[in-house]
Amino acid sequence: MSAVPVVELRELRLGYRHGHDCIDAVRGVSLQVRRGETVAIVGESGSGKSTLANAIVGLLPDSATIAGGAIVVEGEDVTRASEAHRRRLRGRVLGFVPQDPHVSLNPTMRIGRQVGEALVQAKGGRYAALDADVVELLEQVGLDQPALRAHQYPHELSGGMRQRVLIAIALAGDPALIIADEPTSALDVTVQRRILDHLAQLVAQRDIALLIITHDLGVAADRADRVLVMHAGRIVEQGRPQDILVAPRAPCTRELIAATASLTGLVRLAAAAGTNTGEAAFAANAGEAGFAAHAGERASAAAAGLDARPASRQHELPADREILRVERLGKDYALRNARGHAQSLRALDDLSFAVHAGQTLAIVGESGSGKSTALRIALGLERPTRGRVFFDGREISHLSAAAFRPLRRRIQLVQQNPFAALDPRFSVRQSVVEPLVSFGLQRGAELEASARRLVDLVHLPASCLERLPRELSGGQRQRVAIARALALGPQLLFLDEPVSALDVSVQARILALLAELQRELGVSYVLVSHDLSVVASVAHRVLVLRGGVTVEQGPIGRVFGQPASDYTRELLAAVPGARQAAVA
């Protein structure tokens, strides 16, 4: 640990100017990051963590002003420094890894030139060995065939590879500190783990300081030497990960921990796996942990009163009636590559599963595994190339749109992105009752009553009936979407990544609502997700999908307790927080 900290903040206060009023985002933050040290800042969206990161690098938008305090870089106060001075620090002293790799590279410029540009800027001018350095740097960050990659364009690379390019760019100037703002939140879990491992290794080799900004306590706990929890612009707690996890002092830290179902649920899972008592132990404990008491929402008070263990999750799984059966499903996409001759992409191959009434089947897989395709085929939005789909005993895979319409009253979908699932111009009432109006089932007062009933079913206040979607939070909007899906009283509900777009705390409450609705209405779910913690807290049976092929399928206890395939084990291991908990 060198004497002078690379970056030091002293009681920093930042605010944004909107017209006349000024909203302060950071209210007096002090921290120090020394060379070779990895620090993580955790907080929910809106806690000011990204503003802090941008302030250090000097990338704040015009509307932001530094209200007070100081930013000291390598002992030098740069708070009021000139733009030219701040610019010289960027790249040479402060490296920055932006948030979403899919949009953080210039789409019309080759990878090699974008990395080369950073090298040229750091070295002060072009030099002979530039191309060699670029290839060497790409290799260091773990890209395969770096020479080829240098000539490609961003859209020709996967998300993970683009993140590695961004890391290469940050490392180009051999900085003293790298600030990574949500480095991997847009990537799959397994890819996320490999990238963070690699980043840690590079940082250690070069004795660089690393400041990670994340909303995921698991990631922070796994990777950082020191964790700072931020809430509403202030640091409410800081310390070593294990101290914070075991004895959180600040109330919102406790809430963050509880909300991170993955952390607690799987903690027990790992323990169970360790002691080999098998699925029964898991089934008993996982459910209970998922719905610990939460502050705030009226729903959670209702949930507390609930029988902790969902009735349908009793020990023996009743051999119930099959509501949906899929046999040997296959889907190929014909596409034409650059030179024009036909190629076919195999999205799904030999997929079979069944969903029992009142139960939840979860389909787990990473992006590109074909889970969404399976969902769209079951919903009748796409035709399968091979295989058949049965609903309540009747084949539905080759029905025409018109023939499928009556079935809409019995099969419904809740979409992933709550922000786009509701028509911006429709009030909540109009959105919720639209299926009833489309089928012409109800009118006038009867429709009004249904609206109020559905809204109440998802624990939303009647007053929000007249509100527009833009006036609701993400969680509230997803509840409206669920209410709409239930309007026709379906027997089978497809859930396409229902909570992945929401904050951790909100996720837990929505999952609780879904479980409660299943118990109360007996509706079956098919949940598609990439997040094992979500699957763990809701599903009865789980199917692991990889590259369109079924890796493993069975009751959740067995699959998560004794995973049969290595891939499942890798998935489970990659879930953030699991490793740290094992050590604690």
Next chain:
Amino acid sequence: MTRYVGGRIAQALLVLWGAYTVTYAILYLLPGDPLALMLTASGVEIDTLSPAQVAQARAYYGLDQGALRQYFALLWNILHGDLGQSLSRNAPVRQLLEERLPQTLQLAGLAVVLSIVGGTGFAWFTATLRSPRVRNLLRRAPAIGFSIPVFWMGLLLIQLFAFDLGWLPSTGNAGWRSLVLPAVTLAIPSAAAYAQVLGRSFHDVWREPHIATAFAKGLTRGAVQRRHVLRNAALPALTLVGLQVGHTVSGAVIVETVFARVGIGRLAQEAVLRQDIPVVLAVVVISAAAFVVVNLGVDLLYPALDPRVAHAPKVT
């Protein structure tokens, strides 16, 4: 790649043939008989001639074929480069066009160059401005550009630069000096359009996340503007270049009238008044061809500028 180019060329020809057909259909619908017009041109009313004389005159001017036969005859001739005989000008249309096309090409060419340079320059200057207040003020300036009636602008420029200051000739075709005022008049609306589209796309690209990455490398604001913003912002403006061809030809009709320049714009306007079908048809087909060629160029240029569009295999 060749399949894509072949497809685009086939579509371009289809559009050109469509333009020819629509113009012929409208022209053929014009009430009033071109022959009556021709006779008035030589100072005699049609009703003073005997039927035999009328038939003789109709044959002399080639108006005796039926509409449909005339359509295919004209089409066949055009394909062979023979644009037919102008009804009112005693000269083959081809010769008329050869006389006048250079004038209009000079005018349109200079106008397009001025508008692109002017529009891009203005947008670039506005984008690099530091203070948001001035930037907002100037962002509205291009709107003045296309609010000004072209003919009014022409008269204003004549009044200002030809009469008051006497720097430039007000009309005529002689030399480059007589080209300046008309080209500026014709360029202003297009320049305004470029400035507005480019200004808006600069504004959008500045807020893209990859710009933050560029800044994080330590680049100056100017370097970011040059290397990253310009290329991405130029794409929407590129499609505008294609559309502006139509406006330039339309503008030429008015500008050539105000500045008394002899070009195909004015030729077309008078031909419409004289219902000189072959001349109007030729001018419209030529401007449609120019539009189609320029747009084809833009279509083929687009993948070079934006790699994402380079006919990547689309998942059906």
Next chain:
Amino acid sequence: MLTRTRTALADTATLAPARRISGAAPPVARQQRQRRQQRGHRLAHAAAALLRRPGCTLALVFVAVCLCGAFAPGLFAGFDPNATAPADKLQPPNPVHWFGTDDLGRDLFARVVHGSTLSLRAGCLAVGIALGAGLGLGVLSGFAGGRVDALVMRGIDVLLALPGFLLALVVVTAIGFGTVPVAIAVGIGLVPGFARTTRAEVLRVKTLPYVEAARLGGARWGRIVLTHVLPNAWGPVAVLATLDFGSAVLATAGLGFLGFGAAPPAPEWGTLIATGRRFLVTAPWLSLLPGLVAMLLVFSLNHIARTLEETRR
């Protein structure tokens, strides 16, 4: 347990589970009032956002004045626009005749105000035609897709390939001179713009999740177009309509300038500028003032359209 869920499902629609709902359903009237209140609040908020910008209010005021002038010319212009008074011909702008008089002694300000009736009516008609045809074509090709879409788009390309102004000249000579034919000719020229904007918007909205949700909720395409696609697509179309209204006024003036405008003695703006240009050296106000008014009107429309677009984005 199984039967219970079946029955629970069937009659949830009617069963009012006692546990949650308190009291009888409130009268529908209160519901209506609440809804109107909500909408009123939102409109007021949007209007405030628009009026806070000084430039925009100025533009709105100018357009409002022009519209009033168009529909009630008598209010603004004291003189009869067509009454010739050879005695005081070609007077420069003075307190009596604000814009001076033309070569027949007629009051230019009165002629400009009455001329605005013709220009604005032509503008409205042209945009109306373009909106009708363009919207129809845009929705058709946006929804139909495949061959129909390609066909419509090639048709639009043909209209774009034809030089708009020349097309207007040909159409006007085909169906006769005057403001209505000119408006029709100009309207045809504006159709491609609307068709393309609408098609782009329909394609954008068609793929959005809430349309797919409505589709899965059993809504037929007709209902989806009317309730989801068009209301959400009208934003950019409205902005384009305001812009094209301005260009329609300019195009009408252009045709008037070339002599295709309304029959004399109608004071159409293009004709005013055309007849005034003979006196450009000796009486420049005859051409320059009507042109200035036309420019200010079109610029105000542009300004409002841009501000509208910004507040929506």
Next chain:
Amino acid sequence: MTHAPTPTATRRLLHAAACLLPALALLACSRPGQPDASTADAAGASANTLRIAFHADNTTLVSLDPFQVYWLEHRVILRNVAESLTDQDPATGRVIPWLAKRWEISPDALRYTFVLRDDVSFSNGSAFNAQAVKTAFDADKAFVAAVPATFGATYLQGYDHAEVVDDHTVRIVLARPNAGFLQATSTTNLAILAPESYALTPQQRSRGAIVGTGPFTLARYTPEVGIELERRKGYHWPSGAARNPGEAWIDKVAVSYVPEESVRNGQFVAGAVDIVWPRNPFTDLDLRQLKGAGASVHSRALPGPAANLYPNTAAGHVLADPRVRLALQKAIDRRSYATTIYNGDFPVVASIYDSTTPYFKSVGDRLAYDPEGAARLLDEAGWKPGADGLRHKDGKPLVLVQNVAAETSGDVLVQDQLRKLGIALKLNILVIGEMTAANAAGHYDLSASYMTRADPAVLQTFLDPRFTNHSALSTNAYAPDTLRKAQALFDAGLQATDAAQRARAYGELQELLIAQGVAFPVYERLWQAATAARVDGFTWTSEGFALFNDIRLKS
């Protein structure tokens, strides 16, 4: 990316923008200061070049072939390139010798024998003799056979063939008598070109491939841009009307077409143009501007009918009633028209003919502005004034339709004058093709037309049904009995041998046509040219053209 820029920078920019706008507006309305430097430079090599600015080229019939051309501006040019057998004294209108020294006319006026000058040659060197004259007339006859509607056909009325008596004597034989033929031989349409010119196609001649005997040769003709004439060396056979017996004093004549009045006047004020010669007379503003630049203004009424409106008296039309026609005659204020549209000292039209037409007789008293008389006549005719300011009869408003090609201030002034008496003149703007069709079909109440020829018989070419194959205009203009009287007077004028008889015939004709409302004169067709101070010797020919070889340019 950092805090906002210093406020002073912004304020300075706003200030600069603020003061730019008013400056631009001020400039726009400022008085004309310095002159406008035109394309042809003012001084230097072109010192001895006469620069003329006409208003526009003829875009309907693009031609410089003398026989086809009716466009006045082109006939001015052709007058100085191709010459005719005879000429006409501008003062008296008498036909005087030119290329033909003398001539005899046979008693039955069918054979005209011309004795030609023997010292004349074409500019390409070939000899001017009887054979050349015969070639010219036969070629013209052949062209009329091919294109019966060509303008020259009216002058060649009755021509049968020509006989070469000897090398310098030619006899022209007519199939039927034509009193105007002698005068026709003095016009540019019957000018004599070199035989080589007639070997070419009419299209080639139209594009400028013409060789004449005139004092200038046609160097270049670029349609709609301009014409250039060059002096012909060794020219010494001008007509009696010319003052300069020998070669022209000026080297070249450069003609340019400038449609914009303000631009054309601007070029004159800037000294870039020597003669400004628009088609329409000058307004008093133009005169003040041109005279301010040292211009001397020459004007001459164009011989032939004045700018008249001809009625449609067919059944069912408003003007069938003679009382309405007379009321209309009184309703037009011709003095106000002359002073408002043109200038203070513009002559007021006094008859159906312009004052310079041979045998012109003023009937000004019948054309006096008498609104009360007109109102009384309309009341008698049953057209009572209605609430909307227009007169009504049996429920129909009094509307007169006039088809026009474009809106002119003059038409609008007459429209407003008639509106004061409750008559609505609907000016219907139509494309020329449509206008001819509408007029031919009789869908009009008033129709304007004019022709320029220094012989009263010109009126017959569009007002006498026998000469115009019953064109709509000629048949609709007369009530039946007026037609018979008019045709008798036309014939008397045509066959009369001595001047007194022709004067009496045409005098009665003018009284009759105005009294019966066959024509409504609006203004005298004055042709005005403004010449620069350095131009000396500008004189009008009988048809209103100018002889360039009489013009001298002071240095």
